[in-house]
Amino acid sequence: xxFQYFIELFFGGLTRGSIYALIALGYTLVYxxxxxxxxxxxxxxxxxxxxxxxxxxxxxxxxxxxxxILIVAALAAIVWTSAYGYTMEKIAYKPLRNAPRxxxxxxxxxxxxxxQNYVLLAQTPDFVPFPMLLPEIDGILALFGDxxxxxxxxxxxxxxxxxxxxMLWIRYTRMGKAMRATAQNRTMAMLLGIDANHIISVTFxxxxxxxxxxxxxxxxxxxxxxxxxxxxxxxxxxxxxxxxGIGSVPGAVVxxxxxxxxxxxxxxxxxxNYEDVLSFCLLILILIFRPDGILGKRxxxxx
Amino acid sequence: xxxxxxxxxxxxxxxxxxxxxxxxxxxxDNSISFLWERLVALGIGIFFASLVWDWYFxxxxxxxxxxxxxxxxxxxxxxxxxxKTRGACLTVLLLFLVAIPFLPVLGSIYxxxxxxxxxxxxxxxxxxxxxVGLAGQLVLGYAxxxxxxxxxxxxxxxxxxxxxxxxxxxxGIMTILFGLALGFPVLRLRxxxxxxxxxxxxxxxxxxxxxxxxxxxxSHGISNIPKPGLFGMELSLQSNTIYLYxxxxxxxxxxxxxxxxxxxxxxxxxxxxxxxDEIASEAMGINLTRVKLMAFALSSAWAGFAxxxxxxxxxFVNPASFTFMESxxxxxxxxxxxxxxxxxxTLGALILILVPEYLRAFADYRMLLFGATMxxxxxxxxxxxxxxxxxxxxxxxLEGREEQA
Numbered sequence: 264x265x266f267q268y269f270i271e272l273f274f275g276g277l278t279r280g281s282i283y284a285l286i287a288l289g290y291t292l293v294y295x296x297x298x299x300x301x302x303x304x305x306x307x308x309x310x311x312x313x314x315x316x317x318x319x320x321x322x323x324x325x326x327x328x329x330x331x332i333l334i335v336a337a338l339a340a341i342v343w344t345s346a347y348g349y350t351m352e353k354i355a356y357k358p359l360r361n362a363p364r365x366x367x368x369x370x371x372x373x374x375x376x377x378x379q380n381y382v383l384l385a386q387t388p389d390f391v392p393f394p395m396l397l398p399e400i401d402g403i404l405a406l407f408g409d410x411x412x413x414x415x416x417x418x419x420x421x422x423x424x425x426x427x428x429x430m431l432w433i434r435y436t437r438m439g440k441a442m443r444a445t446a447q448n449r450t451m452a453m454l455l456g457i458d459a460n461h462i463i464s465v466t467f468x469x470x471x472x473x474x475x476x477x478x479x480x481x482x483x484x485x486x487x488x489x490x491x492x493x494x495x496x497x498x499x500x501x502x503x504x505x506x507x508g509i510g511s512v513p514g515a516v517v518x519x520x521x522x523x524x525x526x527x528x529x530x531x532x533x534x535x536n537y538e539d540v541l542s543f544c545l546l547i548l549i550l551i552f553r554p555d556g557i558l559g560k561r562x563x564x565x566x
Numbered sequence: 567x568x569x570x571x572x573x574x575x576x577x578x579x580x581x582x583x584x585x586x587x588x589x590x591x592x593x594x595d596n597s598i599s600f601l602w603e604r605l606v607a608l609g610i611g612i613f614f615a616s617l618v619w620d621w622y623f624x625x626x627x628x629x630x631x632x633x634x635x636x637x638x639x640x641x642x643x644x645x646x647x648x649x650k651t652r653g654a655c656l657t658v659l660l661l662f663l664v665a666i667p668f669l670p671v672l673g674s675i676y677x678x679x680x681x682x683x684x685x686x687x688x689x690x691x692x693x694x695x696x697x698v699g700l701a702g703q704l705v706l707g708y709a710x711x712x713x714x715x716x717x718x719x720x721x722x723x724x725x726x727x728x729x730x731x732x733x734x735x736x737x738g739i740m741t742i743l744f745g746l747a748l749g750f751p752v753l754r755l756r757x758x759x760x761x762x763x764x765x766x767x768x769x770x771x772x773x774x775x776x777x778x779x780x781x782x783x784x785s786h787g788i789s790n791i792p793k794p795g796l797f798g799m800e801l802s803l804q805s806n807t808i809y810l811y812x813x814x815x816x817x818x819x820x821x822x823x824x825x826x827x828x829x830x831x832x833x834x835x836x837x838x839x840x841x842x843d844e845i846a847s848e849a850m851g852i853n854l855t856r857v858k859l860m861a862f863a864l865s866s867a868w869a870g871f872a873x874x875x876x877x878x879x880x881x882f883v884n885p886a887s888f889t890f891m892e893s894x895x896x897x898x899x900x901x902x903x904x905x906x907x908x909x910x911x912t913l914g915a916l917i918l919i920l921v922p923e924y925l926r927a928f929a930d931y932r933m934l935l936f937g938a939t940m941x942x943x944x945x946x947x948x949x950x951x952x953x954x955x956x957x958x959x960x961x962x963x964l965e966g967r968e969e970q971a
Contacts, residue, residue, distance in 0.1 A: 300758045313587055320592035339586070346583050358623075358945045364757050365704055366944045369901055372706070373940025376894050380934035385588045385604075494890065498769070501762065536777045543766040543773075550763050551751045 272531040273524065278415045278484070280523020281422035285477035286500035287507070287515040288429065289470030295446040295510040296466045297360075302371035303351060304474060305497015306378035309490065310347050311475030312393070312482040313382055315340035319394050332394075333483075340475045347378075348471025349464055357460070375493075383490040390489045393482040418480045425476060426516055429469070433512060438465060446510070495539065502546040508556030517557055569620055577613040581605050622946070663815055667808045675804055678811050682879050684919040685814040686872050691899040691915035692821050692908065693868025698897065699906035700834060701861040702841030704761040707748075707768025708896050711741045711866040713775060713888035715873020720788040720883045721781070730794030730878060737874040738867045745866030749859050768893055775885040787884025794878050814875055821868065826908055828864070837861055838906070891933060898936045901943055904950025913951060 286308055293301045319336040327335070355374045359367045433439035444452040445462045453459050481496070482488045499522065507518025522542060530538045549556065588608060591599045667678060694708050715737040722728040722736065752763050775782045782788065793806050794813070828834045836857045839847035848854050877883050895918065903914025922932040943950065 300762065310587065317586045317590040317592060320596065321590060321598050323596065324598045343583070343586060350579070350583060355941045355945075362944070362948065365702070366948055368704065368758050368761060369897070370941045370944040372894055372897065373937045373944070375937070376891070376898075376933055377937030377941065380931075380937060382587060384930065384934060385584075386591065391592070498766070505762075537773070540770055540773045540777075543770045546766045547751075547763050547770075550755060550759050554755070554759060 268531070272527045274415060274419075275531075276524035276527025277520065278418050278523070279527060280503075280520035281419055281426075282477045282481045282484075282519075283496075283500050283503045283523055284426065284516045284519025285422050285473050285480075286496060287503040287519045288426070288512065289474045290501055290504040291507075291509055291512060291515040292442075292466050292470045294504070295512075296442065296449075296463055297356070297367075299356065299367050299371065300501070301467075301470070302368065302497070303355075303374040303378055304470065305493035305495075305500065306375050306382075307344055307348055307351070307471045307493070308474040308478040308496055308500075309488070309493030310378060310382065311340045311344040311471075311478030312488045312492065313386065313490075314343045314475070315479040315482065316391060316393055316488065323394065337476065337479045340479050341472045344475035344478070345468040345472045348467040348474075352464060352467040357463075375497075379490050379493065386490065388490065390487045392487050393485070414484050418484060421476070421480060425473065429473070430512060438462075442466060498546075499542050502542050502549075505546060505554075506549055506556055508558040511556070511558045514556055514558035521557075569617065572620065573613050573616040576616040577609045580612040581609040584608055660819075664812075667811060675807050678807050679879065680920070680923050682807070682811050682814050682875075684916055684923075685811075685818050686875050686879070687896070687899065687919050688818050688912050688915040689814075689821050689868055689872040689875070690896050691903070691911045692818075692825055693865050693872065694896050695900050695906065695908070695911045696825065696828070696837075696868070697861045697865040698900050699904075699911065700829065700841065701837040701858065702757075702905075703858070703861065704757055704897075705764045705865070706761045706890070706893050706897065707764035707766070707771070708865075708869055709888040709890070709892040710768040710771035711745060711869030712873045712876070712892070713771055713883075713885070714741050714744055715870035716877040716883045716887075717775065717782065717788070717873075718870070719874040719877040720791045723792050724788055724790070730874075734871060734874050737870040739870075741866040741870030741873070742863045745862045746859060748866075749862030753855055753858055765890065765893070768888075768890060772885050772888055775888070783884075785884060785886070787882060787886075789882045791877055791881040791883070793881055810875070810879055814879075817871060817875065822908060822912070829908070833857060833860055841906075894940075895933075895936060898940050900950075901940055902950060904952040907950065907952045910950050910952030 286304065289304050289307070290301060293299060293304070315336045318339040319332050322332045322335060351374055355370045356367050359370055433442060441452070441457045442462055442465070444455070444457060445459050449459050452462075477496075500519070503518040503522045504515050505518070506522055507514030507516065522545070525545065526538050526542060529541050585605060589601050589605045591601060593599060666681065690708070690712060694705065697703050697705050718737040718740045719730075719733045722733050723730075728736075748764065748767050752760055755763060776785055778784070794810065795806075829838075836847065836852045837860075839850065839852060840854065840857060844854065876887075899914040899918050900911050901914075902918065903912065904910030918936065922929045922935075928935065
């Protein structure tokens with residue numbers, strides 16, 4: 264019984280952690296390229312969840328076949344959210360490329376406030392039920408018994424596939440190489456003929472797409488969303504990114520999983536009330552004692 | 567023509583972008599309403615905004631233009647800055663503020679309580695300005711100190727029956743202790759990491775207040791907090807509000823005087839040096855640890871005072887008053903007004919509190935506009951409404967030589 268409970272918590276944490284990892288990747292990619300903590304990333308995730316909700320509602324209303332709704336809604340969320348990410352970068356960050364360090368950060372906080380209230384005003388301040396879109400997979404369920412729900416299984420498969428594809432993409436494609444080059448040294452990359460502005464746009468698009476996917480998955484897992492979900496999710500994903508070492512792609516994945524497991528075990532064995540406090544404390548402790556994270560490189564401040 | 571076409575394209579882009587969230591609404595009975603009129607309005611708005619945006623950036627590219635304040639405003643400010651007229655201006659302003667409770671329209675309880683909260687925010691913004699504006703350290707958890715001050719007053723008065731005047735310094739001391747406790751470990755952190763750590767701190771404080779039900783009452787908060795009495799006398803609601811208004815006014819005046827003195831003191835100059843270049847100022851012999859901690863302590867003390875006033879004013883506190891939105895709002899006051907400028911920050915706080923209060927139509931859009939303001943200010947006028955003046959030294963001998971050369 265005890266072991267069973269442990270396994271349940273383990274898979275619960277893994278599911279949660281893989282969502283954190285998906286969102287954390289967006290933070291880490293953007294930070295790697297332009298050194299900005301994209302404060303509005305959590306809001307991008309929330310916009311993704313809302314877009315999926317609305318598109319799914321629309322499809323259900325016009326009588327679209329059941330099975331296709333999830334795929335179309337998720338795709339729509341990804342496309343629209345990427346567009347939000349792209350537009351956000353063009354408006355709020357691009358004009359501040361050469362401004363002092365704090366300016367884009369303040370602009371990002373402004374953007375985050377703006378997006379939250381935009382959804383609040385355009386939609387509703389209340390929690391909205393999110394339709395149950397994830398498929399019921401009975402065959403595989405039998406294998407895992409009670410420990411893994413169908414939506415958990417689905418989330419794990421989708422998020423891990425996405426992460427592997429992303430890592431391969433960054434490692435082997437032309438665009439991925441250009442991205443890594445820009446992250447290392449933007450000026451040098453530009454001298455070698457890489458269009459840095461283009462790369463930055465692509466980074467925002469990819470990050471937002473991942474956040475949208477995370478948004479759709481977790482919203483159908485949790486069953487309800489509102490305009491404020493982005494803040495907490497954003498903070499946790501940021502914790503995950505820092506935990507793994509911000510700027511490092513595998514780090515974000517490791518950080519997300521570690522955070523998810525830590526939260527799950529605290530909730531299961533200690534108390535559920537302070538689970539958010541745990542992640543914030545973790546964030547502060549890491550930033551103070553090991554700001555480079557688990558997989559990050561040690562950075563020396565130069566004059 | 568090309569520009570108009572481009573603006574049209576941008577408008578269409580935004581209409582497509584916002585089409586799900588603005589154009590669709592899922593009703594409770596799962597039917598869908600389409601809100602076309604919103605999208606059309608948005609498209610038209612974006613079209614003109616895009617024209618302005620494009621025009622501005624093309625101007626910037628051809629010649630370095632900066633946004634200027636309207637002439638009337640600059641003239642008024644100039645009048646304010648001159649020593650001769652300054653005293654007169656300040657006296658008139660002060661007399662007006664003192665007379666407000668006795669004026670017919672402005673003197674109602676409702677109006678005065680709006681003014682009290684505006685004054686409390688002025689205190690908060692000025693306090694935050696010490697650490698953000700002067701020292702250049704971005705703090706995003708300022709509402710936490712505000713909360714600690716408010717809860718200190720609430721708990722001490724309801725549990726132990728302490729009076730207002732005992733709680734005010736205790737609130738300040740408590741927040742200083744917390745400020746130091748937070749400040750000490752984060753000394754090494756750079757700008758953006760510091761911002762995140764303070765944000766985390768703010769959330770931790772709020773979550774503890776929310777979950778520690780035995781002491782803080784959880785999400786119900788603490789109600790029926792006694793209001794301050796005048797020399798032990800119980801006051802009626804009307805006179806109590808007026809009394810509190812004068813207390814806040816006095817507190818704001820003390821704050822302004824203290825901070826303007828601080829700005830030109832040794833510590834204040836050290837803080838400004840720190841803002842410009844941390845490494846250089848350390849090389850000049852400034853003790854970074856000491857100076858940063860001082861900034862943290864001073865700034866949090868002001869939040870504590872403001873918190874005590876807040877709890878005394880509303881006689882009810884709960885964690886919902888101290889969310890991240892609150893911190894973001896205080897930050898936008900400092901950013902809007904002009905980091906480092908006392909007049910600017912005061913003005914910023916008054917604008918952000920009073921404008922949504924009196925233009926009811928905007929009240930719902932308050933936070934939306936705050937967010938937009940923060941982004942736009944950073945792009946178009948990063949120095950804020952009123953530029954914090956920098957001390958300049960004129961070395962006459964040197965200037966003369968330059969002219970000769």
